[in-house]
Amino acid sequence: MKKFIASILLSLAISGALRAQGYVPTEENLQNRKEFAESRFGIFIHWGVYSMLGDGEWAMNTKPLTYDEYKHLAAGFYPSKFNAEEWASLFKEAGAKYITITSRHHDGFSMFDSKVTDYDIMDASPFKRDILKELSQACAKEGIKLNFYYSHLDWGRNDYFPLGTTGKNSGRPEGGDWNSYLNFMNAQLTELLTNYGPIGCIWFDGVWDKKGNSREELENTWKLVEQYKLIHSIQPGCMVGNNHHLPVFDGEDMQMFEKDLPGKNTSGFSGDSQVSDSLPLETCETMNHNWGYKPTDHDYKSVETLIRYLVRAASNNANLLLNIGPRPDGTIPDEAVERLREMGKWLDKNGETVYATKGGCVPEQAWGVTTQKDNTLYVHVFEHSDAILVPIKGNKLVSAVAFDNGEKVPFTQVSEGIVLSLPAAAEGTIDQIITLRFKNNL
Numbered sequence: 001m002k003k004f005i006a007s008i009l010l011s012l013a014i015s016g017a018l019r020a021q022g023y024v025p026t027e028e029n030l031q032n033r034k035e036f037a038e039s040r041f042g043i044f045i046h047w048g049v050y051s052m053l054g055d056g057e058w059a060m061n062t063k064p065l066t067y068d069e070y071k072h073l074a075a076g077f078y079p080s081k082f083n084a085e086e087w088a089s090l091f092k093e094a095g096a097k098y099i100t101i102t103s104r105h106h107d108g109f110s111m112f113d114s115k116v117t118d119y120d121i122m123d124a125s126p127f128k129r130d131i132l133k134e135l136s137q138a139c140a141k142e143g144i145k146l147n148f149y150y151s152h153l154d155w156g157r158n159d160y161f162p163l164g165t166t167g168k169n170s171g172r173p174e175g176g177d178w179n180s181y182l183n184f185m186n187a188q189l190t191e192l193l194t195n196y197g198p199i200g201c202i203w204f205d206g207v208w209d210k211k212g213n214s215r216e217e218l219e220n221t222w223k224l225v226e227q228y229k230l231i232h233s234i235q236p237g238c239m240v241g242n243n244h245h246l247p248v249f250d251g252e253d254m255q256m257f258e259k260d261l262p263g264k265n266t267s268g269f270s271g272d273s274q275v276s277d278s279l280p281l282e283t284c285e286t287m288n289h290n291w292g293y294k295p296t297d298h299d300y301k302s303v304e305t306l307i308r309y310l311v312r313a314a315s316n317n318a319n320l321l322l323n324i325g326p327r328p329d330g331t332i333p334d335e336a337v338e339r340l341r342e343m344g345k346w347l348d349k350n351g352e353t354v355y356a357t358k359g360g361c362v363p364e365q366a367w368g369v370t371t372q373k374d375n376t377l378y379v380h381v382f383e384h385s386d387a388i389l390v391p392i393k394g395n396k397l398v399s400a401v402a403f404d405n406g407e408k409v410p411f412t413q414v415s416e417g418i419v420l421s422l423p424a425a426a427e428g429t430i431d432q433i434i435t436l437r438f439k440n441n442l
Helices: 002-018 027-039 049-053 067-076 084-093 131-142 178-195 215-222 224-234 303-315 334-353
Strands: 041-045 098-104 145-151 201-205 239-242 255-258 281-285 318-324 368-373 376-381 387-390 397-402 411-414 417-421 432-438
Touching: 027 145, 027 239, 027 318, 041 334, 049 067, 084 131, 084 334, 098 131, 098 178, 131 145, 145 178, 178 201, 178 224, 215 224, 224 239, 239 255, 303 318, 303 334, 303 368, 334 432, 376 387, 397 411, 397 417
Parallel strands: 041 098, 041 318, 098 145, 145 201, 201 239, 255 281, 281 318
Antiparallel strands: 368 376, 376 432, 387 417, 397 432, 411 417
16 A cells, blocks of 8 residues: 555656656745855765664675675664754754755665665664654754755665666676666655655765766666656755766756865766856765775864865855764764864854855965955965965955954055965964955955
8 A cells, every 4th residue: 555655646746747848947946056055064974774884885785795685784773872953963063054864875775764665764674763754853943954865776676677887796686677666766756855844955876877878878767857857846946966977967956076176086986077157066075985884994084174175165166065974873973073063163253254155266276265255255275374366356455354353464466466464373273264355246
């Protein structure tokens, strides 16, 4: 009966979506894009039964384990210390405006009460609590937007066929109904968009497992047009993003970059990604080396590195989606908690120079980066010197002051731009910020 009801809901949703010709975002969607672009800082959460293995979120594939072996982990998954309100309180303290949590990762385990599979938190684990429901309620109380990561890829289901480039040792049979799998995904997306309140974004990942030979083949294989229409038909304001490492497709509302700032390709994932000039942008990054929990990975980035990366993202018109990998008991590693709290302290003092800013009209310099609002340019100095050149011309500078105390900063306008004579920076300064106000908007 549960599957029958879900099938009816899915059919109704899809039929309504398909009546739409082309994608025109609603006013609600455009407003959500604007708010998303202004938020600048979000928390990524990779959490599932894989945390029990302590070897990251790809453990099933990398060890490797067959699905018949791996699926038994769920029977022991009991995060007794999980407290959604404590999580949401920490994220608010950190200055984050939204979270994106793995509703279902590549291992196929659903962290929510799904009626179209038994391999979920309610049926396959002894926990019997809907983690996403509790988080949706806690985040709503704290004013934090909720986004769902959802994997297109599944290493366990028999109808995920033909196989892609990963999960080939899972023991799945050489055969399956691909359309059945597509219907399953859309039924789950319908659940996520129906049962958990307003969702800011569906954050897709995994289509690269069956990339094909062209964008058209990729889109056709995954039926992305129909899937995006389904999402927008249920929640028109919900944004769609896809970590396919390609230029955006029609129907997508934001563009993300994995472990890279927009336009960069140091990680090797963004070689084909042309930066959209019309959609909000986001870069996702780990705190250490792993997305999922790995207790031996203590190589955490410093607070200085994380804050400067957040500012660099803002200077590139992008949000920073910073990842944490909770322990299997539902607690967040101490190193992550410490860094989030320190970032929150910094944002409490300096958030004006990050939230709701645009990337500065001055590109990254040897000394640092810039962000801006209207006629104000925030100069973020990472590498201090007695004087720096800000190469901006053609707009009269009205004032230059230190952001932290409002003291005037001497300046000279020359043919190459503006020379700032910087005050001495206090020891341990992560970001020396100078506020420049111009006669006209930038």
